[in-house]
Amino acid sequence: xxxxxxxxxxxxxxxxxxxxxxxxxxxxPFSNLRWYKQDTGRGPVSLTIMTFSENTKSNGRYTATxxxxxxxxxxHITASQLSDSASxxxxxxxxxxxxIIFGKGTRLHILP
Amino acid sequence: xxxxxxxxxYLFRKEGQNVTLxxxxxxNHDAMYWYRQDPGQGLRLIYYSxxxxxxxxxxxxxxxxxxxxxxxxxxLTVTSAQKNPTAFYLCASxxxxxxxxxxxxxxxxxxx
Numbered sequence: 001x002x003x004x005x006x007x008x009x010x011x012x013x014x015x016x017x018x019x020x021x022x023x024x025x026x027x028x029p030f031s032n033l034r035w036y037k038q039d040t041g042r043g044p045v046s047l048t049i050m051t052f053s054e055n056t057k058s059n060g061r062y063t064a065t066x067x068x069x070x071x072x073x074x075x076h077i078t079a080s081q082l083s084d085s086a087s088x089x090x091x092x093x094x095x096x097x098x099x100i101i102f103g104k105g106t107r108l109h110i111l112p
Numbered sequence: 113x114x115x116x117x118x119x120x121x122y123l124f125r126k127e128g129q130n131v132t133l134x135x136x137x138x139x140n141h142d143a144m145y146w147y148r149q150d151p152g153q154g155l156r157l158i159y160y161s162x163x164x165x166x167x168x169x170x171x172x173x174x175x176x177x178x179x180x181x182x183x184x185x186x187x188l189t190v191t192s193a194q195k196n197p198t199a200f201y202l203c204a205s206x207x208x209x210x211x212x213x214x215x216x217x218x219x220x221x222x223x224x
Contacts, residue, residue, distance in 0.1 A: 002139075006155070024125050034212070041218065042217055043204070043215030043218050044155075044215050045215070089154070098209065098210070100213075101154075102156075103154055104154045105154065
């Protein structure tokens, strides 16, 4: 069964610190992997998209990495800000059936 | 929220009543989607439409119905047959089924 697992489930860090969120998937073959940010009570917004051939992609203070061999992705947030408090969702699209599978997300809390 | 609107933001209904959630987009996207989000769960696909006058069931379509009479509109009706309707409902659209999905702000439905 195709799955997307995210860890940790929740994370609390101090403002200014860095953090890394993990995403492991079993979808194979896969077409692309996205990281979304979802503020409380809002819709998700795409941060990055990575295809099979890409290892890293940055969007400001957000850097996503992908290891297609181990089927792992990470989202690194540098110099966290209070506005980074949100849920971060990993989403994988399968190549064969074009199905999109959402992870359960990591809830990140940034403390002042 | 990228040109996708959902209304209302909060909705309360009595058990046994049908209720319709609105989703409109002005992005000229062909594909539209409805998801349900519950605490601690990944987004689950209810229905999707690749083109006007056509739609398909997602993973959890039971108790829901949709229509796609206009390209810009994809209303979702939550019927009394849906056993646990209280949830956060997200609408999304994309240029086609292969492209990035843009999400609306969501509607939180509470059935009393």
